[in-house]
Amino acid sequence: MVERESFHTHSMDDELGTVYSPDLLTKKPILLSPFMLSRVSGAECEFSRADQFISLSPNKEAVREFLVNLESLAAAVIDGDSIDLIDLLASNIAGDSARGDRTVDPGGMPRAVKYKNLIEEHSDPEIARSVLFNRSFMFSLHAQLSYGNPDEFQVSYRGSGADCPDKVHPRLPQRRTIPPYLIDRYMNDLCDFCNREYYSPQIQACLPHFQIEYIKPFKSHIEALGRHLSYMVYARRGFCRSAIIPIALSSLARINMPVDSYKVDHRLPSQQPLALWILHGAKALEITAAFVCDVEKNLTEIERNWRCRVPSVRNGDICNLLLHDMLANPVINSTYVMRKSGKTAPAVGDAFAKLLDAGVIRPLNSKRRYRLFCAEDVIKYYYRLFDAVIPPSWVPGKRLFYD
Incomplete structure (x- = not known):
């Protein structure tokens, strides 16, 4: 593995503070300003137009595959893995012999390939709508994300004696304040929230990722678990029909940018981290909308140049x-x-x-x-x-x- 600085060493404590106590998502309404709501709705419209544009392109399958590959590699980078683009692309060729002199660790497939298979599955609207979010599903999803490592497989939520979990996402206050005896209650609330439609698609997709960072029901792979919950909510709400939303790639692209200078109503200061997270997600969605259109145009230009040369x-x-x-x-x-x-x-x-x-x-x-x-x-x-x-x-x- 390449020695390097961790994704989670980038802390935004100075801008957001260090302590946050999340509320139950289904019990207390989230109050957002008109500015925030307009920003979110604008981002949703931009991405919907981009998704429609991709759906009419003759290269829509190539664009989706391209985005899935980028997202799976970015997800592996966040986990601290060394990545190899050629190995990921060669995984599309069926059979071990397809890799030629490139081999795979017999202990399992590369993490990026594992993530690619899961991203394709969880961004499929039909599959996402068939999922029932409950305790069993959460444990099953975590087992898939933990790469089949028996040391990381859990049959119960994290207890008070567990090792210190991964740090919170760099865009969030770093101190977790949910005690172990409340994890079951918060996880049941989160599953209920994902099973029904709340708020707009963008807000509902952001909130499970936000909430899971503080509940931390498992010892590891919290960031990945939050992303995959968001993939499924986006797909259930009608997004990702042609182009996926690359959450990990957006996080890497914006990680060194300052926290958005937005303040919520002073009467509800406890919701400031949540509001900033939603605004961060809306801005990332706007960037993604322009990005997927650029990908389609560049791939189309590449094909045109090829046909001129052959x-x-x-x-x-x-x-x-x-x-x-x-x-x-x-x-x-x-x-x-x-x-x-x-x-x-x-x-x-x-x-x-x-x-x-x-x-x-x-x-x-x-x-x-x-x-x-x-x-x-x-x-x-x-x-x-x-x-x-x-x-x-x-x-x-x-x-x-x-x-």
Whole structure:
């Protein structure tokens, strides 16, 4: 693992204070100012327009896959893991042999791949609407997020004798004030809140993440648990139909920005951290709306440039298929392409030769069998976005694309 500063070392204590006692979400209404409500509704409208724009794009599957990949890598970074983009992209190719000389720890898949599978599942509206939030579901979700580590698996909520849990999200006051004997009550209230519709979609999606940071029902993976609850609330309320909302990526992108200079009504000072969290979420949603549109436009431009560079592309041939498919799956091999196209190995080899000559793909390893190729333009676009939010030293393998 790469030695580096933790995501949770960024504290906002000076701006927010250090103590906060959350209320039960279903028992006490949350009072927000007209400014706050207008900001939230504006962000929801912006993202809804962006989601509609993506749904009409011929590359909507590629955009969603791109966002899921970025989010899963950002989530792994927050957990302190070293990340490898190529390994994540190669996981789309079925079978262990697809990785060529790249191997996976036999103890389990990389954390980013695990997160990717869970994000895809929890951002699916149909799956999210079928979920019943209760105690059993919370324990099951935590078991999935804990990476199958038996030392972290719990059959009861955290007790007074538990080790000190992870620090609170850097955008929140750091001191937790919910005693262990109240955890059951707060968790039952949180499940009831997620099962029904409260407030607007953006506010309801923000609140479970906010609340779980203070309840801390488990010893670890609190940040991840809060994100996945938010994914499911967004999907249940009609968001994420075409584009997901990259919560972890937004947190990394805004972590060094100052806390928003917003003060709630002085008669309710206890709600200031919650109001600031909602405002932070609304601003992140506005940024996300513009970001997903930029992703679609850049991927469309990449495909247009490819088609200008590859001569004699006809409908139905392998090159035509790959020029579209590689936007979503930029790491491929011959086995994957034969299965995808139904063509023979010699035909796939001819297509690879044409794409290599045009500079669209390049080999990732030297093996003759199970040789991996990548769409270099898409990989470089991933790394350009990483540069904006993740320190370069946290992303091994970039030197392969920046010679």
